[in-house]
Structure formats: C-alpha cells, structure tokens
Amino acid sequence: MQLYVDSANLKDIKHAASLGILSGVTTNPSLLAKEDPTLDIKKLLLEIHESVGGHTSVEVVSTDTDGMLREADEILQWFPEATIKIPFIPAGLSAVRKLSDQEIPTNVTLLFTANQALIAANAGATYVSLFLGRLDDISTDGVQAVRDTCEIWEMHGLESLIIAASIRNPLHFLECAKAGAHIATVPYKVLMQCMNHPLTDAGLDAFLKDHQKMLTAKS
Numbered sequence: 001m002q003l004y005v006d007s008a009n010l011k012d013i014k015h016a017a018s019l020g021i022l023s024g025v026t027t028n029p030s031l032l033a034k035e036d037p038t039l040d041i042k043k044l045l046l047e048i049h050e051s052v053g054g055h056t057s058v059e060v061v062s063t064d065t066d067g068m069l070r071e072a073d074e075i076l077q078w079f080p081e082a083t084i085k086i087p088f089i090p091a092g093l094s095a096v097r098k099l100s101d102q103e104i105p106t107n108v109t110l111l112f113t114a115n116q117a118l119i120a121a122n123a124g125a126t127y128v129s130l131f132l133g134r135l136d137d138i139s140t141d142g143v144q145a146v147r148d149t150c151e152i153w154e155m156h157g158l159e160s161l162i163i164a165a166s167i168r169n170p171l172h173f174l175e176c177a178k179a180g181a182h183i184a185t186v187p188y189k190v191l192m193q194c195m196n197h198p199l200t201d202a203g204l205d206a207f208l209k210d211h212q213k214m215l216t217a218k219s
Contacts, residue, residue: 001177004055004185006165008032010047012188017052024055026129026165026185028085028109042078049081057107057127059085060095068095072104083107083126088116093123100124107163114148121160129185132176133166142166143175150180170194 002023005016008031016022025048032041049056058079060071068091072084083105086092096106100123107127108120112135117128130149132142146164153162163183164176170193176184186194 001181002183003191004163004183005052005188005191006031006167006185007188008035008044008048009188010044010051013048014051016188016191022052022054023183024057024185025049025052026055026057026085026107026163028057028059029061045082046079049079055083055127056081057085057109058082059087059109063087063089063091065091065094065098068092069098072099076104085109085129088120093120096120096123096125100126109165113145114152117149117160117162118152118158121158125160127161127163127183129163129165130181131166132164132172133168135166136168143172143179146176146181147179154180 003021004024004026005013005022006026007013008027013025027045035044045056045058058075060068062068062071068086072095075082075084084099085107086096087110088108092108096108099106105126106124107129108125109129111117111120111128111130117130120128130146132146135142135145146162149162161182163185164181165185167173167176167184167186167190169190173184173186173190173194
C-alpha cells in the first residue's frame, strides 16, 4: 500500500517527504483554506509537488461538467503533472469520462460506498477515494466500505486504484492495509502517530545507555 500525505501544509509535507516514504499528496479546498489565505495557491501546489513528486491531486470547484473541464484545462496549463480531483456527482462523472478519454488522470472524491466507487471506476476514474473517517462520524463502519470495495476490485480485476481517505487514526491505517487498499492518504499527524511506539523509544534509549557504559568502561 502506497502512502500519500493528505495536507496542504508545506512544512509538514517536506518533513514527511524527507523520510522517503511518500508516493504522493492529496489536497482539497478545505485543506488549502487552513493555510495562509494570502498564499499563492498555484505556487504552493507546485512547491508541494516539487517536494514529493509522484501523485498530486488538485480539486476542481465547479459543479457543472463544462466548468469542471474548463478548470481541468486551466490547471493542466500551469501544472501538467496534476491529477484532477472531481467530486462524485452526475456532472462529475461526465467530466471524468471526457478526461479519461483524453488520458488525463482523475481522482474521484467524496465516495462513501462501494457502489459509488464501482460507478466511478466505470466512468474511467484513475483513482477512487473512499472517505472512511466521515462514515465513522455518523456511526457507520468506514473500514467496511473499504473492504467491500477491495473485494469487488479483486473479483472483477478493476484498474482504478483505491485510495483510503479521511483516515483518522493508526487503526484506520492498519485496517485499510489489511483490506487491500492500493493507497492510503493520511494526515501528517496520523502518519507521525503510526511511526511512534513506546517500546521503540525505550529500546533505543537502552541501546544508547549501554553503548555509553561500554565507552565509559574503556576510558
């Protein structure tokens, strides 16, 4: 399972990228809105892509097909490597099909069921993003939606890549990997939590103390 960071914070993204573990970045208008509103969004997105390489999703904000296609064209003019992120609405599916026919990569977002993911795949989506954390927020099993989707993909050999999104904790991360998601896009904070373990810290502390004891004994 590949790792993307779900963020628009350049400092956090650069740190995660420096660890050598990222294959891409996903953004959305809400993440961008959390950053300095005076920032040049185009410049920020290009810096993000330069920091990580690989996949970078850029979301359209139009809600009609023509508007989405126009935005996609504008984005690709200043960011040719972008993956166009499109919401799962009827107009969005039409846009995905037209972009797919032009071999332009798309990431269909705001998916909450395997049914929606399957429909997006049939529209030609390169990536399908399932939001499991938001399902948990309304007392629905988000991980099960990922499991169902992965089962369908395995049965039918579908080509769209499944992105587990809206990951809220390390357990989400683990369960999506076990389910067979191709990619997890993870907030920076959760990514750091997944790396930490008290026994790792204690073990390293013990190794360093024992090493110092040996140095002291030789002196």
